[in-house]
Amino acid sequence: MVTVDSTRGYRVFRVVNAVVLAVVVAVTLYPFVNIVARSLSDEFAIRAGKVNLVPVGFTFRTYEYVASDPTFWTNYRNTVVYTVVATAIAMFMTTCYAYVLSKRHLKGRTFLIGIAVFTMFFSGGLIPNYILISSLGFRNSIWAIVLPNAISVFNLLVMKAFFEGLPAELEEAAAIDGMSTYGILLRIVLPLSKAVLATMVLFYAVSFWNSWFAAFLYMSQSDLFPVTVYLRNLVAGATTGTSVGADATDMTVATNIKAVTMVLTVIPILVVYPFVQRYFVKGVMLGAVKG
């Protein structure tokens, strides 16, 4: 019997499909390769439009140049601090609320869920937020970055779904033994939830690592910037640099430096990515399937 899989049309399709997907992979990776090549190239080669996939005039000088800028390291350290503190706060808040929401018997549960979900579809907007953060006195402080996004409703719902899926018997047994709710959460529920906790830490850490706008909006001292704002100022400076009156040598240095700064900003994510990617996917699936 001739199966559908072996028909000529299907074989042709599989070849075409392989080619299309190879192109997708190439297009996705190309900008990364190009930027790494630029970061390792001589500035004159870049300016002459010679750098494409491989470095031309191979040099580490740009890396040395960026590494010798104390502001860069201050900003890099700020990013690490902001990410760690913000993730810790976010995990605490999200875990507490998700656990409460996962208790079906709780009176007022629907209302508590509604409070969170409504904010997914309606928000106060930029201006009232700006006025709020400013009048709380959070400008030029870490709180402007770590507090206003302490709970992502998406992450909250993922975690709630996970907690709902845990067997209730263990918790009931612990409660009968006289354990408090706090004890049950800390000693029974959390140890069973390591997978989802890891996923949530990753989700939050990546989003805080990448964020720039809050810092851009609320920070006016350059020693408080995260590295993303440092990079943003380089990038923006290069496009509008002519109006500021930067001379030609500054412009070419900026091209190199931009590439290096981009590479250094992305490297932590690229390094951990292959190992943690499946957790991200699991997290999304959990959120998608269980809602």
Place this chain on the structure above:
Amino acid sequence: MSTTEAIGVSPGTGEQGRVRPGPSRARPPRRTWRQALRRDWQLYSLAVLPLLFFLVFRYLPMIGNVIAFRKFEPGGSVLGEEWVGLRYVKMFLNDPSFWQVFSNTVIIGLLTLLFCFPTPIVLALLINELRGRRVRRFVQSVSYLPHFLSMVVVAGLVMEMLSVDGPVNQLLRAMGNDPVAFLQEAEWFRTIYVSSEMWQTVGWGTIIYLAALTTIDDQLYEAARIDGASRWRQVWHVTLPGIRPAAVTLLILNIGTFMAVGFEKVLLLYNPLTYPTADVISTYLYRMGIVSNSFSYAAAIGLFEAVIGLALVLSANLISRRTVGTSLW
């Protein structure tokens, strides 16, 4: 936060399978608030800080929108000085710049929807046809990668790719054309915006569809094969209906965020030369409010945008519930 919000929430399949703690069976004894508090006070106490968070950082700003109808002075009262009614609303409705950015927003939003909503479906179907597990995993891993980049890095990459010495202009020169300063020319902005959006989101967008594809019953394919359906017809009659709930859910969510077109990306990529096509409502109100200190005027525009967003998501949800029976809640 522009990262994950567009992907969440259940496709209808999960929603239907959920057991409801309905009143019919196993009715929990009705409790008064006093009894509930006495029994569950520890649970409620865990909710105090998160509720405070939502109140302060989510609901206070909503209330703060009253300054759209009140005269606000920097340094004065947070809620404004005096009622001025619809003055600021009338002001932006009569402002030609507003209608310019409004139509830019609608155009960019529509183009994004048109290109970035269907492509993940196509890519997911193609990846699904790959046989080797490792090849498949590799393609997936690579395609998810851009999703994890900071918007600043994405904007930086776009600028480098399109710079005068960048690869696109190298290609143009090799073909004997003059280099183009893409980011300085208004007619290129939409193309740049939409294609970089596709580059960044298409892979991540496949996750939900690939998950939905694995839930399709193999017996349906078998039945179709026995009926003599070709591979193509199997896709049409089995695969596509199988991922429809997920697609509809994502469509509703996309429509809901339609007016909030990537504020951060536009802010990073545009410049006064490209304002005629690039300036959108959110960037306009950012410049009006925070750069020029017209807080009330900008808040009025922001409120208008938020209300349209909410109306869009509610009506998309309603239409989808009436027509295809899938809804977010």
